[in-house]
Amino acid sequence: MGSLSLQQIRKSFGATDVLKGIDLEVGDGEFCVFVGPSGCGKSTLLRIIAGLEDTSSGAVMIDGTRVENTAPAQRGIAMVFQSYALYPHLNVRDNMALGLKQAKTPSAVIDSQIAKASAMLSLEPYLKRRPAELSGGQRQRVAIGRAVVRDPKLFLFDEPLSNLDAALRVNTRLEIARLHRELSATMIYVTHDQVEAMTLADRIVVMNGGVIEQVGAPMELYNAPANLFVAGFIGSPKMNFIDGARLGESAKTIGVRPEHIAVNGTEGTWRGTVVHAEHLGADTNLYLDTEKAGLITVRLFGEYAAAPGEELFATPDPARVYRFGEDGKRVG
Amino acid sequence: MGSLSLQQIRKSFGATDVLKGIDLEVGDGEFCVFVGPSGCGKSTLLRIIAGLEDTSSGAVMIDGTRVENTAPAQRGIAMVFQSYALYPHLNVRDNMALGLKQAKTPSAVIDSQIAKASAMLSLEPYLKRRPAELSGGQRQRVAIGRAVVRDPKLFLFDEPLSNLDAALRVNTRLEIARLHRELSATMIYVTHDQVEAMTLADRIVVMNGGVIEQVGAPMELYNAPANLFVAGFIGSPKMNFIDGARLGESAKTIGVRPEHIAVNGTEGTWRGTVVHAEHLGADTNLYLDTEKAGLITVRLFGEYAAAPGEELFATPDPARVYRFGEDGKRVG
Amino acid sequence: MSRATSSLPRSAAAHAILILYTIIALFPVLVVVMNSFKARNAIFRAPLMPPTTTTFDTVGYTTVMAQGDFLLYFGNSLTVTVVSLFLVLLFGAMAAFALSEYRFRGNTLTGLYLALGIMIPIRLGTVAILQLMVASGLVNTLTALILVYTAQGLPLAIFILSEFMRTVSDDLKNAGRIDGLSEYRIFFRLVLPLVRPAMATVAVFTMIPIWNDLWFPLILAPSESTKTVTLGAQIFLGQFVTNWNAVLAALSLAILPVLVLYFIFSRQLIRGITSGAVK
Amino acid sequence: MTQAPAPARRPFRWHIPVLLAPAVLVYSAIMILPLFGTLQLSLFRNVEGVRTFVGLANFQTLFGDARWSASFWNALWNNTWFFIIHMVVQNPIGVALAALLSSPRLRFAAFYRTAIFIPTILSFVIVGFVWKLILSPLWGVAPNLLDLVGLKSLFTPWLGKEEYALTTLGLISVWQFVGIPMMLIYAALLSIPDEVIEAAELDGVTGWSQFWKIKLPLILPSIGIISILTFVGNFNAFDLIYSAQGALAGPNYSTDILGTFLYRTFFGFQLQSGDPYMGSTIASMMFVIILAGVCVYLFAVQTRLRRYQF
Amino acid sequence: QDKSLTIESWRNDDLTIWQEKLIPAFEKAHPGIKVTFAPSAPTEYNAALNAKLDAGSAGDLITCRPFDASLDLFNKGQLADLTSLPGMENFSPVAKSAWSTDDGSKTFCVPMASVIHGFIYNKDAFDQLGIAVPKTEAEFFAALDKIKADGNYIPLAMGTKDLWEAATMGYQNIGPNYWKGEDGRKALIEGKQKLTDADWVEPLKTLAKWKPYLGDGFEAQAYPDSQNLFTLGRAAIYPAGSWEISQFNSQAQFKMGAFPPPVKNAGDTCYISDHNDIGIGLNAKSPNQDAAKTFLSWVASPEFATIYANALPGFFSLSNTPVKMEDPLAQEFVSWREQCKPTIRSTYQVLSRGTPNLENETWVESANVINGTETAEQAADKLQKGLDGWYKPGAAK
Numbered sequence A, B: 001m002g003s004l005s006l007q008q009i010r011k012s013f014g015a016t017d018v019l020k021g022i023d024l025e026v027g028d029g030e031f032c033v034f035v036g037p038s039g040c041g042k043s044t045l046l047r048i049i050a051g052l053e054d055t056s057s058g059a060v061m062i063d064g065t066r067v068e069n070t071a072p073a074q075r076g077i078a079m080v081f082q083s084y085a086l087y088p089h090l091n092v093r094d095n096m097a098l099g100l101k102q103a104k105t106p107s108a109v110i111d112s113q114i115a116k117a118s119a120m121l122s123l124e125p126y127l128k129r130r131p132a133e134l135s136g137g138q139r140q141r142v143a144i145g146r147a148v149v150r151d152p153k154l155f156l157f158d159e160p161l162s163n164l165d166a167a168l169r170v171n172t173r174l175e176i177a178r179l180h181r182e183l184s185a186t187m188i189y190v191t192h193d194q195v196e197a198m199t200l201a202d203r204i205v206v207m208n209g210g211v212i213e214q215v216g217a218p219m220e221l222y223n224a225p226a227n228l229f230v231a232g233f234i235g236s237p238k239m240n241f242i243d244g245a246r247l248g249e250s251a252k253t254i255g256v257r258p259e260h261i262a263v264n265g266t267e268g269t270w271r272g273t274v275v276h277a278e279h280l281g282a283d284t285n286l287y288l289d290t291e292k293a294g295l296i297t298v299r300l301f302g303e304y305a306a307a308p309g310e311e312l313f314a315t316p317d318p319a320r321v322y323r324f325g326e327d328g329k330r331v332g
Numbered sequence C: 001m002s003r004a005t006s007s008l009p010r011s012a013a014a015h016a017i018l019i020l021y022t023i024i025a026l027f028p029v030l031v032v033v034m035n036s037f038k039a040r041n042a043i044f045r046a047p048l049m050p051p052t053t054t055t056f057d058t059v060g061y062t063t064v065m066a067q068g069d070f071l072l073y074f075g076n077s078l079t080v081t082v083v084s085l086f087l088v089l090l091f092g093a094m095a096a097f098a099l100s101e102y103r104f105r106g107n108t109l110t111g112l113y114l115a116l117g118i119m120i121p122i123r124l125g126t127v128a129i130l131q132l133m134v135a136s137g138l139v140n141t142l143t144a145l146i147l148v149y150t151a152q153g154l155p156l157a158i159f160i161l162s163e164f165m166r167t168v169s170d171d172l173k174n175a176g177r178i179d180g181l182s183e184y185r186i187f188f189r190l191v192l193p194l195v196r197p198a199m200a201t202v203a204v205f206t207m208i209p210i211w212n213d214l215w216f217p218l219i220l221a222p223s224e225s226t227k228t229v230t231l232g233a234q235i236f237l238g239q240f241v242t243n244w245n246a247v248l249a250a251l252s253l254a255i256l257p258v259l260v261l262y263f264i265f266s267r268q269l270i271r272g273i274t275s276g277a278v279k
Numbered sequence D: 001m002t003q004a005p006a007p008a009r010r011p012f013r014w015h016i017p018v019l020l021a022p023a024v025l026v027y028s029a030i031m032i033l034p035l036f037g038t039l040q041l042s043l044f045r046n047v048e049g050v051r052t053f054v055g056l057a058n059f060q061t062l063f064g065d066a067r068w069s070a071s072f073w074n075a076l077w078n079n080t081w082f083f084i085i086h087m088v089v090q091n092p093i094g095v096a097l098a099a100l101l102s103s104p105r106l107r108f109a110a111f112y113r114t115a116i117f118i119p120t121i122l123s124f125v126i127v128g129f130v131w132k133l134i135l136s137p138l139w140g141v142a143p144n145l146l147d148l149v150g151l152k153s154l155f156t157p158w159l160g161k162e163e164y165a166l167t168t169l170g171l172i173s174v175w176q177f178v179g180i181p182m183m184l185i186y187a188a189l190l191s192i193p194d195e196v197i198e199a200a201e202l203d204g205v206t207g208w209s210q211f212w213k214i215k216l217p218l219i220l221p222s223i224g225i226i227s228i229l230t231f232v233g234n235f236n237a238f239d240l241i242y243s244a245q246g247a248l249a250g251p252n253y254s255t256d257i258l259g260t261f262l263y264r265t266f267f268g269f270q271l272q273s274g275d276p277y278m279g280s281t282i283a284s285m286m287f288v289i290i291l292a293g294v295c296v297y298l299f300a301v302q303t304r305l306r307r308y309q310f
Numbered sequence E: 001q002d003k004s005l006t007i008e009s010w011r012n013d014d015l016t017i018w019q020e021k022l023i024p025a026f027e028k029a030h031p032g033i034k035v036t037f038a039p040s041a042p043t044e045y046n047a048a049l050n051a052k053l054d055a056g057s058a059g060d061l062i063t064c065r066p067f068d069a070s071l072d073l074f075n076k077g078q079l080a081d082l083t084s085l086p087g088m089e090n091f092s093p094v095a096k097s098a099w100s101t102d103d104g105s106k107t108f109c110v111p112m113a114s115v116i117h118g119f120i121y122n123k124d125a126f127d128q129l130g131i132a133v134p135k136t137e138a139e140f141f142a143a144l145d146k147i148k149a150d151g152n153y154i155p156l157a158m159g160t161k162d163l164w165e166a167a168t169m170g171y172q173n174i175g176p177n178y179w180k181g182e183d184g185r186k187a188l189i190e191g192k193q194k195l196t197d198a199d200w201v202e203p204l205k206t207l208a209k210w211k212p213y214l215g216d217g218f219e220a221q222a223y224p225d226s227q228n229l230f231t232l233g234r235a236a237i238y239p240a241g242s243w244e245i246s247q248f249n250s251q252a253q254f255k256m257g258a259f260p261p262p263v264k265n266a267g268d269t270c271y272i273s274d275h276n277d278i279g280i281g282l283n284a285k286s287p288n289q290d291a292a293k294t295f296l297s298w299v300a301s302p303e304f305a306t307i308y309a310n311a312l313p314g315f316f317s318l319s320n321t322p323v324k325m326e327d328p329l330a331q332e333f334v335s336w337r338e339q340c341k342p343t344i345r346s347t348y349q350v351l352s353r354g355t356p357n358l359e360n361e362t363w364v365e366s367a368n369v370i371n372g373t374e375t376a377e378q379a380a381d382k383l384q385k386g387l388d389g390w391y392k393p394g395a396a397k
């Protein structure tokens, strides 16, 4: 229960092709994260899975059954909307309870479900408030709670944590992970957050411009990106791309992740000047203007005292250098 | 031009006290980031600065003039709303142009401003679309663009990047930083993102429950948090808090950041078992269940192969251990 | 065509109900229009029969065209209706915005004061209004009618519009304020376009009584050059004899312009909606 | 910390009077002054051809004189019934039609909407004529139609029977005006954000229960408006009854409502010459009744209705 | 400079006659005066006229309703005194009574026309069924029975929906025979008789007996329905006012005849309602007093009477000089003036001055009686009670 299969899904709004043939299999109980630049069609795809939007062509199958003509409520899914979509006239409790009441769930069960969800999302103090009286983050938590209480076989999350603060974000992320383990429900999750994507996903789907660029386990994408786009998209700060010709390499583009470059004050492969240093506490990002490789980013663990203007040598880890061909595909 | 001073700002909605006496000085040209848990009053404070909400009591001064009775438009500010608040009936271009047209800016200037902003925010393809035809992230970029084109002396950003994808996020973040340098405008910025807060801020204001917990430069907060709350809030993953009594310390609580713990397969201070490992590519988070310190998080640079169940020894960096007293204040 | 969110039986039922009600709504109208093309005898002999070759008769229309300058009357009606409508919408929306947007002392009282007008039939004020018009020399001008209809339409317009204006997002108006828009511009550039559906609705409500009114044209502007269609058609309502052919013809014709206006507004309604609010 | 200088006084918000002025001026000059000029006549009486102040004597007559009061209470009760018919027939039908029409991607919605609205744009003369024609026992439209469905025995001359006439007229009025609640509700329904409806779809709240649980609560303010408009409209109604049943609102005053009663008294009818004094007295009573209703709405209902900004 | 005059009227029906015949005739004789006939719908006329007079925007010439409606205007000073208008001598005091003060000393409108009540019948139907024109009530009902039995025709074309039809074409039509015309009417005004007296209840009783002869659903049958019913040949007898003549002539495709209200017993004196209906007066505030008076004098002239009566058969001139009329049906009606005693409608003079208004009540009660929702006695009782409520006989000035 809960497997999903998309076959050649296409969608256009008028003349704009938003999805250009999406094929995807999501196994039962899998946690699948969609990432991709803004506007690439993630929400649209999610809405198609939910049945809120019709496909222009292609098949959506849940548990092996084609569901294009099944009403959203019959698909056994729950969805958290990017814009929350709370019922403005109901208080938090009723927002969560409505779907259950509709399904004639006994009220004791409703109560316990809501108690659970609101504890998990720290919503207890607000159960009697209406959405208009909540802050942005509080609203988002209610939206998550509304999905969670329904125990669906397939969860659809559209950037559910983007308005939460760091602490809550981590908590809720862990709760969602736990939820996933406990319910063994299938989850489709759209996010912009690298950490969320990497930690939650069984598989990450990288979308771009209406097509899937690569599907794979998080570390697979990190270690073996299929092409320039995925390489640049996964990992933060972004992978450094250097013109192959400049380095005398045959590949079109050479990629090195910032964390795979070591710096040294005295010697190294590329000599450069510190342009800017970002001190994040746990790590430090240095922006170096190098003679050979141009402007590169280097990520260092912990604090590293480097003032702009300082001269440094950067050395890429040779085992961790990626090479991309003319067509953007990785060649080595 | 652009300094801000808040004196004893209080605000209540009916019986709920949302702001409980905020005092803050923001210097001219400073970049000030507000962080704090959801619902702590950040948006409310921003709205009070903008003049969209009246204070219950207290004084708001911009450039040394009390502005409580000055219309928002006269305060020389621009604001990016958490809910975007785009004009639904205007296309992207007009959304950005409206304020300028209003100020009777010559149309050549309008054009160039819009060209600049839309290039910076990758909005060129959408200039003729209406907000309803944009994705969430695209809308948010338009909202930022609308503020940017106006060159105000005081920017107010309410979680402007929360719906952007990682790449755009970094770009826009850098653009905002550049904007700040170039315009030397004062900026007040609300965010949930640690990286944003740490990299952008001249000073970070940590709010909690309607009061300011601490104000300081990013690394100051990271290295010298004033209390448990700030220590826990700044830094991700969160600082490990260990009961002082358990470790035989006099302080009530001992705090160690995950990145300040080293692990070793053979020896160390705390022996523990790996409960869960998060592989983020650039770093790895280990959750260890230790005998002496309970459940702790350890953050390691790069990839680290550790399977749940494995036994490991964790050693905190003694120079980086924080101690907190009964009242939550840091004592050492 | 959505298949997932609308089931066939449900939409079939919806269509069935709507068709049934459409028939109920249109049947009498059809009877009127049909009969306007029939000879008098045929109207009453067989009111349900569509005009046949034997009963087809445009005598009604020829009478209408022969008696009085109906083209002029149409023009007058249209002028009066459109101008009053414009003023009602403009003034009404302005006042509604002031009432719904700002908190000021006397807000509720002003609202109530502006609503008084819907509680007493304005006809009762006829004599005073007429005296006012006589004094200002406006008798037998379309201006007199426009003024009266504007006043008459305002209370309802304000009442409805202020309700709808409350649903416009505050953040949006605030964004405008920060953008430096004056309150007037916020009203004209932001709020007005967003309440377009409500404006269209109010326009429709306001327009109908104006178009159909008989009383004020009769009192204020009965002269040949200022007659409205409805007043013109009254010529055929005699004391003992009513020329039903002519009345039906005149009033059938009179439906057309309102229908056109209605179409214009309902397009606004739809356009207003599709421009929709955002998040 | 330096003591902050006192803030500049909040400038006078000129835009409020400016926005209100045109409406208030036109409305006061052309509506309120004449109307209250008329209403104050209720305190006067024509004594020997001279207008004389008589205080509340006219009201005493209206309620004390058996004949006046009988007419008044009759009209008031009829009016109330007329209103009830609209509330229980017109508004639910209007809301239901709007709900059907607003269902997403309904085909021909514009056609239905227009068709249903057409009766509203007809003049009373036509409405009176056509319904008299249809319901007339002589020309056979209604009897024949009933015959078609085998219900001919149900036919009676509804407009001519005391017990049915008012209800029949009420239903005709419903037929004519159902477009108004429909349009208002339609506009309100369309302003509900799609995503909220979609969330409901996902929650399994569809069809009627979606209407009851989601849409209806969100359009309550509009329903409130419609109710009060119906109330005001009905207690001011006049034209339909006047054009269908004449000023005497027959048979035997069974369709007399406050509007016709007022009109007859104020402007006179046939041999009865108009009595502006008693007329104004009745008008004042109507005004009081309607004002009371509106106040109840404004203060007791409207303030409790929650509005949602979408 | 031409003077131009505007005539206010409720007679939409007469618009073409004025435009095509009367006004050209006048303007030809009086160059320099232009006349416009500006009618409004009859139902709105009184109210609109009053408002315009009060505000001072009314036309120069005012078409006068009979009795109190116009008397009121005169008392308010809105109608000019026309007692000494040249041409007024052409009218008898009876003719002028509808537009004179109660004491008859002042007249304020020039009488234009009266209407006579009676019955118009479908001659073809009568011939076909072999029915003779009924002279007495018994014959009348026998004829009705016969028509009803035949089943081809509705015996009587009348409905009660419009109320006034029942009162005017029913009650006021047959009534004078019972209350003996002017005698009864005057006695009522003087208080010597009451509406509960037999003479006044009787016509209601007779009226109640009409019910079975009316068409199906007559309760919802409006006045135009009755007209159409008769002219389309579906009814045999039409309780009529003479004003119907011209329309019926043009619409009915069968031969028609007319008879006066049948008397109780053969040989009884017959009474007919010959009711002053239309007059024309002068707006006291008109700026064109002289021109208007010229016009009014012309209206009082036999020339006008002839054109008018022939253009509108059924509206009979009130002028002393006899008018030659072409229309046979109209001649039939007017011929009754010779055999029977004319009277005006009983409720019009004095008695409808107060509230409740006797005329209005009579409409309602007549309809109730025919509908069978009240008995004749109950109705009479109510009428008298209503009258007693305000009318003190003798106190009338």
Ligand SMILES: Nc1ncnc2c1ncn2[C@@H]1O[C@H](COP(=O)(O)OP(=O)(O)OP(=O)(O)O)[C@@H](O)[C@H]1O
Binding pocket: A013, A016, A018, A037, A038, A039, A040, A041, A042, A043, A044, A045, A082, B132, B133, B134, B135, B136, B137, B138, B163
């Ligand atoms: N109703 C619509 N009409 C026209 N274009 C639309 C419509 N809805 C979405 N689009 C376009 O489709 C594309 C995909 O939108 P979608 O909302 O799926 O993006 P997304 O991947 O969710 O982006 P984000 O991360 O910013 O939320 C966007 O370019 C958007 O502008």
Ligand SMILES: Nc1ncnc2c1ncn2[C@@H]1O[C@H](COP(=O)(O)OP(=O)(O)OP(=O)(O)O)[C@@H](O)[C@H]1O
Binding pocket: A132, A133, A134, A135, A136, A137, A138, A163, B013, B016, B018, B037, B038, B039, B040, B041, B042, B043, B044, B045, B082
């Ligand atoms: N109109 C209102 N009525 C009542 N309470 C309100 C209202 N607006 C905000 N609040 C409450 O005030 C508190 C602060 O809200 P605010 O929007 O400032 O939070 P925030 O810090 O911006 O949170 P987030 O990070 O989630 O956006 C919240 O608890 C919220 O529920």
Ligand SMILES: [Mg+2]
Binding pocket: A042, A043, A044, A082, A158, B135, B136, B137
């Ligand atoms: Mg999206």
Ligand SMILES: [Mg+2]
Binding pocket: A135, A136, A137, B042, B043, B044, B082, B158
């Ligand atoms: Mg906020």
